[in-house]
Amino acid sequence: MKRIAGVSERLLACARSEFLDKGFQAASIREIAKKAETSARAIYTRFPNKEGLFDAIVSPISDGLIELYQNYADQFWSKDIGVDGTDAISFDDTAIYVDMIDYIYDHKDEFLLIQTSLDGKCHTALIEDLTDKNISYISKWTESAGGAGNEEELMMKVLHMLTNSFYASMFEPLRHDMNRREARFYIEKLCAFFVAGIDRLLKKQ
Secondary structure, X not given: OOOOOOHHHHHHHHHHHHHHHHHHHHOXXXXXXXXXXXXXXXXXXXXXXXXXXXXXXXXXXXXXXHHHHHHHXXXXXXXXXXXXXXXXXXXXXXXXXXXXXXXXHHOHHHHHHHHHOHXXXXXXXHHHHHHHHXXXXXXXXXXXXXXXXXHHHHHHHHHHHHHHHHHHHHOHHHHOOOOHHHHHHHHHHHHHHHHHHHHHHHHOO
């Protein structure tokens, strides 16, 4: 059966509004369909369930943040920065994270949904994805630098945990209702704090 043009777009817009207004748990498929001037059946022919509808709203946004980081990281690590020192293993320069904060605030509502819905499952997955991508670059650096052995493996676990805490902290301005200017100031200080800490940690190895 041919689908009516524009229905999917209306459903997504109305679902976004419903999720923001009531939260994922309390949001009603029937109410979303009513606001979109269609039926609940129209939703289920396009999306498997309410979670699938939610995913269609937030996934393109979270994917965009990951892509933003990936594009920067590919360029940053292709320059062989820090091959003779610890700079490469530190967190990337502040510029990318300011850009990421701007992206988060450009899509603030979606990231609030990601942060607060489904018991934070999407939020946790996003942080893990960013962490894994960052650590994958660090791992390549340690291999090229000749890192090996139990101590190096333990250090990578420590770096993974610290990197994860960095990305979790990156979203804190949303929880504290900071405006964009405050969030940019915060991320600059967060980067300075983590870079200094990681550099000091590694220089003792």
